Amino acid sequence: MSRLRLRMMMSVDGYTSAPGQSAENPFGVGGMVLTEWVFALRAFREEHGMEGGEDNASTQIIEQHFENIGASVMGRNMFGGGPGPWGDDPWMGFWGDNPPYHHPVFVLTHHPRESVEMEGGTTFHFVTDGLESALAQAREAAGGQDVSLGGGGTTARAAIAAGLVDDMLITIVPVFLGGGTRLFEDLGGAPRRLEQVESIAAPDVTHLRFRFL
Amino acid sequence: MSRLRLRMMMSVDGYTSAPGQSAENPFGVGGMVLTEWVFALRAFREEHGMEGGEDNASTQIIEQHFENIGASVMGRNMFGGGPGPWGDDPWMGFWGDNPPYHHPVFVLTHHPRESVEMEGGTTFHFVTDGLESALAQAREAAGGQDVSLGGGGTTARAAIAAGLVDDMLITIVPVFLGGGTRLFEDLGGAPRRLEQVESIAAPDVTHLRFRFL
Numbered sequence: 001m002s003r004l005r006l007r008m009m010m011s012v013d014g015y016t017s018a019p020g021q022s023a024e025n026p027f028g029v030g031g032m033v034l035t036e037w038v039f040a041l042r043a044f045r046e047e048h049g050m051e052g053g054e055d056n057a058s059t060q061i062i063e064q065h066f067e068n069i070g071a072s073v074m075g076r077n078m079f080g081g082g083p084g085p086w087g088d089d090p091w092m093g094f095w096g097d098n099p100p101y102h103h104p105v106f107v108l109t110h111h112p113r114e115s116v117e118m119e120g121g122t123t124f125h126f127v128t129d130g131l132e133s134a135l136a137q138a139r140e141a142a143g144g145q146d147v148s149l150g151g152g153g154t155t156a157r158a159a160i161a162a163g164l165v166d167d168m169l170i171t172i173v174p175v176f177l178g179g180g181t182r183l184f185e186d187l188g189g190a191p192r193r194l195e196q197v198e199s200i201a202a203p204d205v206t207h208l209r210f211r212f213l
Numbered sequence: 214m215s216r217l218r219l220r221m222m223m224s225v226d227g228y229t230s231a232p233g234q235s236a237e238n239p240f241g242v243g244g245m246v247l248t249e250w251v252f253a254l255r256a257f258r259e260e261h262g263m264e265g266g267e268d269n270a271s272t273q274i275i276e277q278h279f280e281n282i283g284a285s286v287m288g289r290n291m292f293g294g295g296p297g298p299w300g301d302d303p304w305m306g307f308w309g310d311n312p313p314y315h316h317p318v319f320v321l322t323h324h325p326r327e328s329v330e331m332e333g334g335t336t337f338h339f340v341t342d343g344l345e346s347a348l349a350q351a352r353e354a355a356g357g358q359d360v361s362l363g364g365g366g367t368t369a370r371a372a373i374a375a376g377l378v379d380d381m382l383i384t385i386v387p388v389f390l391g392g393g394t395r396l397f398e399d400l401g402g403a404p405r406r407l408e409q410v411e412s413i414a415a416p417d418v419t420h421l422r423f424r425f426l
Contacts, residue, residue: 011404012383012423013397014227018404030404170225172385174407174423178400184226187391191224191231191243194387199414206412208419210225210387 002139003166006149007065008156008183009034010170015180016153023082026094026152028180034173037205038062047100057202061171070142072105073134075155079107079124086113093124104141106134108155131158153181161187167197169209215352216379219362220278221369221396222247223383228393229366236295239307239365241393247386250418251275260313270415274384283355285318286347288368292320292337299326306337317354319347321368344371366394374400380410382422 010016011034018028027034038044042053043062076083081091090113093099102121113126127134138147146167149159159165160183170183198209223229224247231241240247251257255266256275289296294304303326306312315334326339340347351360359380362372372378373396383396411422 012407012421013400014395033404033406172421174409176397176400176405176407178402178404182227184389187226187389189391191246191391192389193246194225194389196387196417196419199412199419201412201414204409206409206419206421208225208385 002070002142002144003146004135004149004159004164005069005146005167005169006156006159006165007169008151008153008171009038009173010183011173011175011177013176013178014182014184015177016151016156016183018177018180021077021181023080026077026080028177031177031180033175034177037171037173037202049096057200058205058207061169061200061202061207066100066102066148068145069103069148070145071103071138072101072148072150073131073138073155074105074107074150075152076107076109077152077154078150079109085111092116092118095122098122104138106138106141108134131155131162131164135159135164153183157181157183157185160184163212165212167209167211168194169198169207172206172208174204215283215355215357216359217348217362217372217377218282218359218380218382219369219372219378220382221364221366221384222251222386223396224386224388224390226389226391227395227397228390229364229369229396231390231393234290234394236293239290239293241390244390244393246388247390250384250386250415262309270413271384271418271420274382274413274415274420279313279315279361281358282316282361283358284316284351285314285361285363286344286351286368287318287320287363288365289320289322290367291363291365292322298324305329305331308335311335317351319351319354321347344368344375344377348372348377366396370394370396370398373397376425378425380422380424381407382411382420385419385421387417 018031020029043059045053080094098119099122104123106125106127109126116124194210197211200207231244233242256272258266293307311332312335317336319338319340322339329337407423410424413420
């Protein structure tokens with residue numbers, strides 16, 4: 001069965017971005033601290049055309065990220081380019097001509113746009129009728145493989161609140177952001193148990209993977 | 214230097230108790246799920262006069278809990294007995310005649326009460342002039358050793374928000390409580406880095422220890 005797999009970075013106080021999120025500060029003001037562990041990794045740097053970096057216990061997280069993934073879903077903020085209509089010379093994403101997805105990516109937006117085929121197998125599709133529609137299209141495109149949901153925080157929070165996530169990897173980063181976008185916001189209902197599938201202690205961060213029971 | 218060491222159990226969605234906290238449900242309705250990992254441990258059961266239990270990666274958490282601790286501080290809810298004046302036959306705590314502290318314990322309350330000397334070296338002192346006063350008294354009583362802050366959630370949250378905590382051990386329990394008492398509530402200010410000192414993967418839970426930089 002095709003599962004929806006969520007991967008997010010979160011501060012100890014529960015935020016996926018700091019206050020003041022904008023095109024210049026996609027993780028909010030000072031929120032890039034959430035990503036330092038990943039930029040330090042050789043595996044991540046290679047994937048994004050950068051030199052150097054180290055191997056450590058977080059490397060497996062990068063290597064496993066797209067294992068058995070056939071399609072991705074992301075929010076508009078994660079694709080980037082700011083809010084509003086796309087314009088004549090539209091933003092093509094943060095990842096250059098050959099994005100590291102190599103599969104169809106469904107971008108949630110309020111503004112219609114033609115699909116864009118990039119190098120290396122990544123095609124960006126723009127979905128204007130909501131998260132559940134994007135997920136249905138992604139599952140169809142994934143051809144039996146899993147679907148990855150990478151964020152941003154608002155999209156991830158909506159998917160969790162709607163009970164759509166099957167597998168959740170959270171990287172806990174040792175920082176207090178003090179405010180911003182919470183990943184888990186007043187879910188309500190009776191207590192709901194998860195299964196801790198993996199707990200990986202890495203330099204500076206811990207990766208926790210949960211399955212919904 | 215005498216440090217303030219906080220130890221808390223927290224749900225994945227960031228709560229230290231579920232909604233509906235009361236004398237009958239000290240962790241809220243359904244919130245006892247936070248404590249199952251500790252009741253399963255032989256080290257904890259022995260300390261509290263119960264038989265059976267297992268040894269696993271969480272055992273060291275119990276064994277280290279009171280290492281170099283000279284005094285404790287706790288909120289009224291954690292001491293228990295319900296809100297309001299203490300009455301003629303006052304509640305003596307959840308821990309029987311020989312509580313597992315074996316050092317002075319300072320209980321925050323709005324209602325004055327004489328100190329109570331228990332068996333085994335535990336003396337409960339009742340402090341009516343606030344958290345900082347209780348901490349100052351505990352540091353004095355600790356004679357150079359550290360002070361432990363065990364909760365409950367409201368007291369822990371206040372201590373974190375006031376910047377009083379030096380060392381913080383959080384046990385992340387795989388459950389969504391959906392609401393209740395948050396440990397980290399709108400701390401505000403600029404992002405503040407912590408140091409991840411330990412990350413211990415145990416059956417069902419993960420223990421994360423942070424130092425404030």
